[in-house]
Amino acid sequence: xxxxxxxxxxxxxxxxxxxxxxxxxxxxxxxxxxxxxxxxxxxxxxxxxxxxxxxxxxxxxxxxxxxxxxxxxxxxxxxxxxxxxxxxxxxxxxxxxxxxxxxxxxxxxxxxxxxxxxxxxxxxxxxxxxxxxxxxxxxxxxxxxxxxxxxxxxxxxxxxxxxxxxxxxxxxxxxxxxxxxxxxxxxxxxxxxxxxxxxxxxxxxxxxxxxxxxxxxxxxxxxxxxxxxxxxxxxxxxxxxxxxxxxxxxxxxxxxxxxxxxxxxxxxxxxxxxxxxxxxxxxxxxxxxxx
Amino acid sequence: xxxxxxxxxxxxxxxxxxxxxxxxxxxxxxxxxxxxxxxxxxxxxxxxxxxxxxxxxxxxxxxxxxxxxxxxxxxxxxxxxxxxxxxxxxxxxxxxxxxxxxxxxxxxxxxxxxxxxxxxxxxxxxxxxxxxxxxxxxxxxxxxxxxxxxxxxxxxxxxxxxxxxxxxxxxxxxxxxxxxxxxxxxxxxxxxxxxxxxxxxxxxxxxxxxxxxxxxxxxxxxxxxxxxxxxxxxxxxxxxxxxxxxxxxxxxxxxxxxxxxxxxxxxxxxxxxxxxxxxxxxxxxxxxxxxxxxxxxxxxxxxxxxxxxxxxxxxxxxxxxxxxxxxxxxxxxxxxxxxxxxxxxxxxxxxxxxxx
Numbered sequence: 166x167x168x169x170x171x172x173x174x175x176x177x178x179x180x181x182x183x184x185x186x187x188x189x190x191x192x193x194x195x196x197x198x199x200x201x202x203x204x205x206x207x208x209x210x211x212x213x214x215x216x217x218x219x220x221x222x223x224x225x226x227x228x229x230x231x232x233x234x235x236x237x238x239x240x241x242x243x244x245x246x247x248x249x250x251x252x253x254x255x256x257x258x259x260x261x262x263x264x265x266x267x268x269x270x271x272x273x274x275x276x277x278x279x280x281x282x283x284x285x286x287x288x289x290x291x292x293x294x295x296x297x298x299x300x301x302x303x304x305x306x307x308x309x310x311x312x313x314x315x316x317x318x319x320x321x322x323x324x325x326x327x328x329x330x331x332x333x334x335x336x337x338x339x340x341x342x343x344x345x346x347x348x349x350x351x352x353x354x355x356x357x358x359x360x361x362x363x364x365x366x367x368x369x370x371x372x373x374x375x376x377x378x379x380x381x382x383x384x385x386x387x388x389x390x391x392x393x394x395x396x397x398x399x400x401x402x403x404x405x406x407x408x409x410x411x412x413x414x415x416x417x418x419x420x421x422x423x424x425x426x427x428x429x430x431x432x433x434x435x436x437x438x439x440x441x442x443x444x445x446x447x448x449x450x451x452x453x454x455x456x
Numbered sequence: 457x458x459x460x461x462x463x464x465x466x467x468x469x470x471x472x473x474x475x476x477x478x479x480x481x482x483x484x485x486x487x488x489x490x491x492x493x494x495x496x497x498x499x500x501x502x503x504x505x506x507x508x509x510x511x512x513x514x515x516x517x518x519x520x521x522x523x524x525x526x527x528x529x530x531x532x533x534x535x536x537x538x539x540x541x542x543x544x545x546x547x548x549x550x551x552x553x554x555x556x557x558x559x560x561x562x563x564x565x566x567x568x569x570x571x572x573x574x575x576x577x578x579x580x581x582x583x584x585x586x587x588x589x590x591x592x593x594x595x596x597x598x599x600x601x602x603x604x605x606x607x608x609x610x611x612x613x614x615x616x617x618x619x620x621x622x623x624x625x626x627x628x629x630x631x632x633x634x635x636x637x638x639x640x641x642x643x644x645x646x647x648x649x650x651x652x653x654x655x656x657x658x659x660x661x662x663x664x665x666x667x668x669x670x671x672x673x674x675x676x677x678x679x680x681x682x683x684x685x686x687x688x689x690x691x692x693x694x695x696x697x698x699x700x701x702x703x704x705x706x707x708x709x710x711x712x713x714x715x716x717x718x719x720x721x722x723x724x725x726x727x728x729x730x731x732x733x734x735x736x737x738x739x740x741x742x743x744x745x746x747x748x749x750x751x752x753x754x755x756x757x758x759x760x761x762x763x764x765x766x767x768x769x770x771x772x773x774x775x776x777x778x779x780x781x782x783x784x785x786x787x788x789x790x791x792x793x794x795x796x797x798x799x800x801x802x803x804x805x806x807x808x809x810x811x812x
Contacts, residue, residue, distance in 0.1 A: 391591065
């Protein structure tokens with residue numbers, strides 16, 4: 166029984182990582198470095214809350230989250246693809262923009278410096294066990310479909326082929342008559358939608374927006390992409406591993422075996438160890454970060 | 457070339473000002489009044505000036521730290537972690553020093569502690585980058601989070617027990633280990649007592665020296681030039697016989713050592729003890745300043761004063777407009793500076809086409 170609860174917790178924690186990591190895969194496989202995932206999750210989370218509160222429909226909230234994520238990533242696309250900005254500089258700026266902008270809007274919309282009013286989840290699932298409620302939540306299935314669509318889409322669709330070509334052999338793509346710009350642009354837009362969904366998942370899970378709630382998840386998702394060798398399936402697997410590490414952390418915290426500050430380090434140390442152990446054995450898209 | 461870079465920055469500043477104006481207007485205030493309030497809350501009073509100088513000091517140190525890594529083409533996001541670890545180390549070691557210790561003994565000890573702690577914390581980032589090819593942005597973020605947790609543990613009564621009983625900070629440093637505030641100084645005719653109440657302290661001059669020292673090192677020494685070569689093209693540098701991996705580690709460790717010196721300003725100059733979050737976010741602001749500044753000492757100083765002014769100015773407008781507007785302005789500015797060469801290029805090529 167305890168094992169089932171741990172599994173449910175892992176699933177719950179891994180969801181926002183999975184969504185954002187799939188976004189990272191699309192963007193980076195097309196050749197655009199994306200550290201802006203963190204900020205994109207944040208605007209997605211606020212978008213979900215604002216849309217839900219304004220219309221009393223969480224589904225509209227989800228839509229607003231996707232739009233907000235896409236808009237932020239569009240700015241990243243403009244800056245990097247047309248403005249020739251360094252993608253890391255652009256990402257740092259957009260993360261700062263998202264952190265400050267969401268706090269600003271929090272005060273504008275709800276007159277609070279820290280959190281929004283409460284919102285409902287996509288469906289109410291009270292009275293079920295944690296595992297059942299996770300499996301009955303449509304948000305879970307949206308993310309799982311996103312993962313499946315990324316794995317299949319990147320490998321077997323014309324768009325996926327173009328994205329991979331833009332990241333590996335942009336000249337070949339151009340000589341086939343396909344615009345590198347447009348392909349990368351679309352990949353970045355998809356990344357915005359994915360990370361926006363990841364942010365929305367967080368907001369629906371915690372039933373509110375609180376300032377800075379993405380709390381490094383975008384970066385961990387990006388780390389999962391990197392240690393997963395930029396392959397969606399492996400990246401997803403690492404998201405689940407990180408989710409498990411965090412679930413274990415919460416379980417250990419309840420039992421007071423180790424100081425909570427030490428336990429708090431677990432997901433970050435796990436990421437560092439994964440980076441050290443696995444990065445050398447993977448290969449980045451050869452045109453990643455190049456024009 | 458230099459005037460062109462300046463023109464890019466002025467263009468970016470003008471566009472960022474438009475973003476700022478639009479946000480202020482959307483909030484329902486007048487941009488002019490808010491801008492004036494930022495100015496009067498910072499450069500309008502001696503206390504405001506002192507606070508700006510105090511905030512700019514740490515930002516400048518962090519900016520130099522970020523610049524060291526940027527010179528080698530690396531984004532050292534981990535400066536915040538190095539700053540946090542250096543602060544707690546200075547607090548812990550400083551509290552152990554005998555109460556009567558003279559400044560000429562305490563200062564070198566704590567200086568070395570700050571630099572060594574900062575350097576040690578950034579070493580893994582360097583090794584991960586050089587040995588395993590792991591991107592320094594990701595490992596830096598992870599280590600920042602570990603640092604926050606570690607500082608919390610070190611201060612907790614069940615963990616490192618560094619905090620004074622029933623408090624959240626370390627024991628106070630002995631008087632000889634603190635840096636005097638500027639308000640206590642007299643320079644010839646200049647009376648700085650007017651700065652009273654502000655936290656500006658002698659670390660300001662250390663930060664200025666650091667900026668000029670780095671600028672000299674980067675431009676005038678072989679090592680500094682090599683770092684630039686590595687930053688411009690690791691493959692070409694490797695072919696030229698420069699050991700790229702080693703330079704990466706050196707740049708990141710030196711960056712961490714410099715970052716650690718923020719403890720001079722925040723722990724030895726201001727608080728007199730270390731606590732959780734003592735210079736939180738300074739590293740990030742420093743990175744932003746380093747991105748805007750370019751390589752010159754003057755550029756670093758101007759950029760740090762800009763960020764220092766805005767972070768103090770944000771407090772002065774918070775009652776009328778949320779102070780986060782300052783982050784929005786900073787973010788717009790960084791982004792616009794990054795794209796401004798492309799904008800001016802587009803304008804110029806259009807003008808050229810028209811002339812033809």
